[in-house]
Amino acid sequence: MIKNAIAESLKKVIEKKYNLPDTEPSVTESPNKQFGDYSTQIAFQLAKILKNDPKKIASDLKDAIEGNAFFEKVEVVGGYINFFLKNEFYHKEIERVFSAGEEYGKLDNVGEEKILVEYVSSNPTGPMVIVNGRAAALGDSLVKILNWRGYQAISEFYINDGGNQVYLLGISCNEVYKKLNGFPYEIPENGYHGEYIDDFVRAISKNTDLSGMDDKSRSDYLGSEGVRYFHSMQIESLRNFGVEFDSEVHEKRIREENLPEYVLNTLKEKGLLYENEGATFFKSTQFGDDKDRAIIKKNGEYTYLLPDAAYHEDKVRRNFEYLIDIFGPDHHGYIKRLKAIFKALGHDPNRLEILIHQIVNLVNEGEKIKMSKRKGQIITLDDLIGDVGKDPARFFFVMRKKNAHLDFDMKLAKEKSxxxxxxxxxxxxxxxxxxxxxxxxxxxxxxxxxxxxxxxxxxxxxxxxxxxxxxxxxxxxxxxxxxxxxxxxxxxxxxxxxxxxxxxxxxxxxxxxxxxxxxxxxxxxxxxxxxxxxxxxxxxxxx
RNA sequence: GCGCCCGUAGCUCAAUUGGAUAGAGCAACGGAUUUCUAAUCCGUAGGUUGAGGGUUCAAUUCCCCCCGGGCGUACCA
CATH class of the missing domain: 1.10.730.10 (Isoleucyl-tRNA Synthetase; Domain 1)
Incomplete structure (x- = not known):
């Protein structure tokens, strides 16, 4: 807020002196005490526009601004302008902080714009894993900070409970059911193999008699119950992690409201669809994607993109002006096609921002811990929280820039030092x-x-x-x-x-x-x- | 092959998204406690920012080309 105050007064001076109303001077903390408390390099930028010596401009600006009551002195070094503030200024400011108490830094309504932040949105087919924790920690913090600074931000979790993976979950569970009851079984290659599937089937078998059902109805039942079971398991893990969502959206609802069909029709009307070998493709290359993407498979099922596009249409319809999606590293190839289809639906692509965070490696005693989902060697978010505690986990997940690979040092996180x-x-x-x-x-x-x-x-x-x-x-x-x-x-x-x-x-x-x-x-x-x-x-x- | 991300001190990371002499912590070494919590503080040492070009008054930051690592590249989600 000090920066802003100085920048504002600079802006006024520049506007008056040079008739340049749109200049946004950036004020930064000085790198060194000899350069004062705050500095600006605006003179360099103005030098280009005004075709004048930056030193001359800097000293002109200095003369115009020096009278401000809170500056001890203003100095020009090179083309930089350095501001030295009076202690009096700090006394006055800290007094305001003191009266703000535990509301310090909180603003009301800096904008009417409603922002929707979607994150985690993991498939309801297993427990939360470590990388989900990073997305959760990032998303939750971003939303909290936005709101603290007066933006209207809402967090949302999208549940893929309508597509093929529910079916796959169902047949995987059914095969596991057979395994547990001594029948011959075969879990499909692209099905779900983790031990958590066994746990679920065992748990539900206690309350429900599955023996009377045929394979089809047992699969269907286990699929839809499994989705519910795993989703509430995930939400519970996140709650233990201190992350709660303002809103949840089910893919099922998106499908029931025929939004995928709306997307299809809209694209069709615009001539952006074509058939190839029995599948339907969207001309995403017209919107900057690397290649056209299938949106309906040969067998008539929708690919993931279609209901997801419909979901984003739904977000817009719920009057969110600005959409932020936080995706894991394995989804970065997906950005272009999602933005493409969003644009094709007639929405401004600048309203959709997709943030990518990188992977998390668990490190202990300097050794990377290897995880393999196929071999069932997974460490869940619950495991991590149980081991190191919620506070270190939350802190460590946001401590590194989201673009950097995160080496999560388990030993350090547990250390009380x-x-x-x-x-x-x-x-x-x-x-x-x-x-x-x-x-x-x-x-x-x-x-x-x-x-x-x-x-x-x-x-x-x-x-x-x-x-x-x-x-x-x-x-x-x-x-x-x-x-x-x-x-x-x-x-x-x-x-x-x-x-x-x-x-x-x-x-x-x-x-x-x-x-x-x-x-x-x-x-x-x-x-x-x-x-x-x-x-x-x-x-x-x-x- | 193509696309995205990353490469900074022995290690883990910063550097106010183009600004001044590239900074912290750990590890190493030397100091501080009759005191409101030593789970702390103060100091010393440590660098060709992966390599090479370019743009700019100014490059760790932007562009090009290599090298190395990760991820992606489905009619999976």
């Missing part, structure tokens, strides 16, 4: 709680007047600066769709606090100073608590 960033941040929170308790026992409170102008030590100002960067960090997350910025910020904030703590005592003989420092650490505590909650991590009062 300084090496573990989750504990490092939580420890700062607990430490502050302890200080607050101590202050209370000494009868020092900050319920009334606090004089923030007493905070002028270097470590104090640095800590205030870190606290004030919180809204910027959240906005950066939103701007580049990268939740990883938040855990990194929290680590830096905790570090600034620990550093301050080692240099200065909060509670001393000086009551006024104690109160000011107490109020400052209270702000830090609130910020950590809010920040951690936005990534689904708890903030213990003691550790």
């Amino acid at each position: 300084e090496n573990n960033p989750v504990f490092y941040v939580q420890y700062a929170h607990a430490r502050i709680s302890s200080i607050l308790k101590f202050a209370d026992s000494k009868g020092i409170n900050i319920d009334n007047y606090v004089d923030f102008s007493l905070l002028n030590e270097e470590k104090e100002i640095e800590l205030i600066k870190m606290v004030l960067m919180f809204p910027d960090a959240l906005d950066d997350v939103i701007r580049i769709r990268e939740p990883a910025i938040l855990p990194k910020y929290l680590i830096d904030l905790a570090s600034a606090f620990h550093s301050f703590y080692n240099k200065h005592r909060v509670i001393t003989e000086n009551i006024e100073l104690s109160q000011a420092r107490l109020a400052l650490v209270q702000c830090v505590k609130n910020t950590i608590k809010i920040g951690l909650s936005l990534i689904g991590v708890s903030s213990p009062e003691q550790m």
